[in-house]
Amino acid sequence: MTLATLHRTCGPALLLGLFASTLIAQSLPPQKERLVTTIDQQQEELISLSDQIWALVEVAFEETGSAALLADYAEAAGFRVERGVSGMPTAFIAEYGSGQPIIGVLGEFDALPGLSQQATPGKNPLHEGEAGHGCGHNLFGVGSLAAAIAVKEAMERGEVSGTIRFYGTPAEEKYFGKLYLARDGQFDDLDACLDWHPAPKIEADVQSSLALVDFIVEFRGQAAHASADPWNGRSAADAMELMSAGINAYREHLQPTVRIHTHMMQAGDVVNVVPDYAKYWVRVRDSKREGMEPVWKRVEEIARGAAIMANVDYEITLVSGLHEVLVNRAGGTVMQANLELLGDITYTDEETAFAHGIQQATGKEQVGLDGTVKPLEETKENPGGGSTDVGDVSWLVPEVRLGVTTAPVGTPWHSWAVVACGGMSIGHKGMLYAGKALALTMYDLFQSPETLAAMREEFAERRGEATYEAILPEAGPPIPGKK
Incomplete structure (x- = not known):
C-alpha cells in the first residue's frame, strides 16, 4: 500500500x-x-x-x-x-x-x-x-x-x-x-x-x-589495418587483456579478504582496426587499508608489465580510495x-x-x-x-x-x-x-x-599511531561539466 x-x-x-x-x-x-x-x-x-x-x-x-x-x-x-x-x-x-x-x-x-x-x-x-x-x-x-x-x-x-x-x-x-x-x-x-x-x-x-582504492589504467599504442598491415600496429587492447590475465593469475596468491574488480571501459571501436587506445577501471579492496595498499601497488606493476609486453604506453590515474x-x-x-x-x-x-x-x-x-x-x-x-x-x-x-x-x-x-x-x-x-x-x-x-x-x-x-590521509588525487572533485 x-x-x-x-x-x-x-x-x-x-x-x-x-x-x-x-x-x-x-x-x-x-x-x-x-x-x-x-x-x-x-x-x-x-x-x-x-x-x-x-x-x-x-x-x-x-x-x-x-x-x-x-x-x-x-x-x-x-x-x-x-x-x-x-x-x-x-x-x-x-x-x-x-x-x-x-x-x-x-x-x-x-x-x-x-x-x-x-x-x-x-x-x-x-x-x-x-x-x-x-x-x-x-x-x-x-x-x-x-x-x-x-x-x-x-x-x-x-x-x-x-x-x-x-x-x-x-x-x-x-x-x-x-x-x-x-x-x-x-x-x-x-x-x-x-x-x-x-x-x-x-x-x-x-x-x-572494506578499504578500497579506485584507479583507471589507460593504454596507448598505434592504430593499423587489422588485416592489411597489423605488423604496423601496437594494440592497446592487447595490453588490457594481458593486464587482465596478470590480475587473474595474481588472485591465487591473495589473502581471502582481498577483492579485485575490473571493468573494461573501452578497447577499440571496430574489429578491423588495431586499437590504439584502451581504458581499464580497477578497484582493489581488503578488510584493512594496510592490506589493500600492497595489492594496489602490485596491480599497478602488472599494468606496467602488460604495457611492456604489448609495446604500448600506459598511464594510471587515481580516482579515489576509502578507509x-x-x-x-x-x-x-x-x-x-x-x-x-x-x-x-x-x-x-x-x-x-x-x-x-x-x-x-x-x-x-x-x-x-x-x-x-x-x-x-x-x-x-x-x-x-x-x-x-x-x-x-x-x-x-x-x-x-x-x-x-x-x-x-x-x-x-x-x-x-x-x-x-x-x-x-x-x-x-x-x-x-x-x-x-x-x-x-x-x-x-x-x-x-x-x-x-x-x-x-x-x-x-x-x-593507534596511524594518521589519516585521504586517498584522493590532488585535483578537486570531478564535477560534471567543470574543467
Whole structure:
C-alpha cells in the first residue's frame, strides 16, 4: 500500500497514529518522548521530501534538486546553512547551536544509474534506462535531517546544549564526497558523528567495512589495418587483456579478504582496426587499508608489465580510495539501548504482501519483512561486505552507525527492488524509525560527557599511531561539466 493510498483510506490523523503506534514499544522518558513527537508531527513533510528525492533520482554530483530540498528544509527549520562546501556544489552543512559538544549526523541523497523503478513489487521501470534509489539514499538524508531537527528543538527547550551539525554529503556511490570534506577538515572539531543506512534489518552497526582504492589504467599504442598491415600496429587492447590475465593469475596468491574488480571501459571501436587506445577501471579492496595498499601497488606493476609486453604506453590515474570503518562499540551500545526503547517495526497486511511480491520477483523465499531489533553483535575481525566513505569519517571522529529495515529479507541491494520499497510505506517507516533512533542517541550523547569520553578513548585505541590521509588525487572533485 502506498502513502497516497494510506492517506485516502486512513486520513492524515490516523496515518500519524499508524506510524507512531507501530514504532514505540514501551514508555519513553518525557524528554525522549518529545523527540519522537517532533518527528511524528513532521512525518508528512518528511515523507514528501523523501518521495520528491526518490522521483528526482539524481546521480553523483548532479543532486542539485535533492540537495536544495534538504538544505532549504533545514534552513526553514532554523539551521545556519553553508552550501557548496569543499568544492562540491551539492554538498552542504546545516548547523544549529553553539559551543561543545559538537555532534554531527550524515545524510546522503544520490541515486544509482539504470535502476529506474515504480513503487510496485515487480520489475517495472518508471523511465527505462534512467536512475533509481537502489541504495535508499532518498530515505537516508531525510531520516538524518529529521533527527537533527528533533535535537535542535530540544536545544530550543533548554534540554541540551552544544552544537548539532547535519552534513549533506553527495556522490557516495561513485566519487565518495565525504573524502573531500574530510580532506578539508570539515569533521575535525566533532566530538561524535552518527549515520544510518537502509537495510533489511534493524541493528546498531558495530561491524567494519572494506578499504578500497579506485584507479583507471589507460593504454596507448598505434592504430593499423587489422588485416592489411597489423605488423604496423601496437594494440592497446592487447595490453588490457594481458593486464587482465596478470590480475587473474595474481588472485591465487591473495589473502581471502582481498577483492579485485575490473571493468573494461573501452578497447577499440571496430574489429578491423588495431586499437590504439584502451581504458581499464580497477578497484582493489581488503578488510584493512594496510592490506589493500600492497595489492594496489602490485596491480599497478602488472599494468606496467602488460604495457611492456604489448609495446604500448600506459598511464594510471587515481580516482579515489576509502578507509575501512573504525568501529565504536561504546557509541553502538548507546544506540542499542535506544533501539530497544523504540522496539520493533510492525507491518500491515498490505506491506507484507508487497514484500512477498518483491521476494517472488527476485527469486527469494517469501518470508516478508524483518522489523525486529537485533541484539548487539560481537565485532568481527574480517566482516566482508562492501565499502563506504563513512569509513573515512570514522578515522577522524568516533562514529555511531545504524541500519534500519527499509526492504524485505533477502532483497538484492543496488537493485530495482530497493527502489520500489523506498518509494512507499515500507521505506517511509524505516526512515522515520531511523530518525527517532538517531535523535534519541544524539540526545544521550549531548547529556553524557562520560559517554563521549569513553567513545573517544575507544577511538584512540582502535586508530593507534596511524594518521589519516585521504586517498584522493590532488585535483578537486570531478564535477560534471567543470574543467
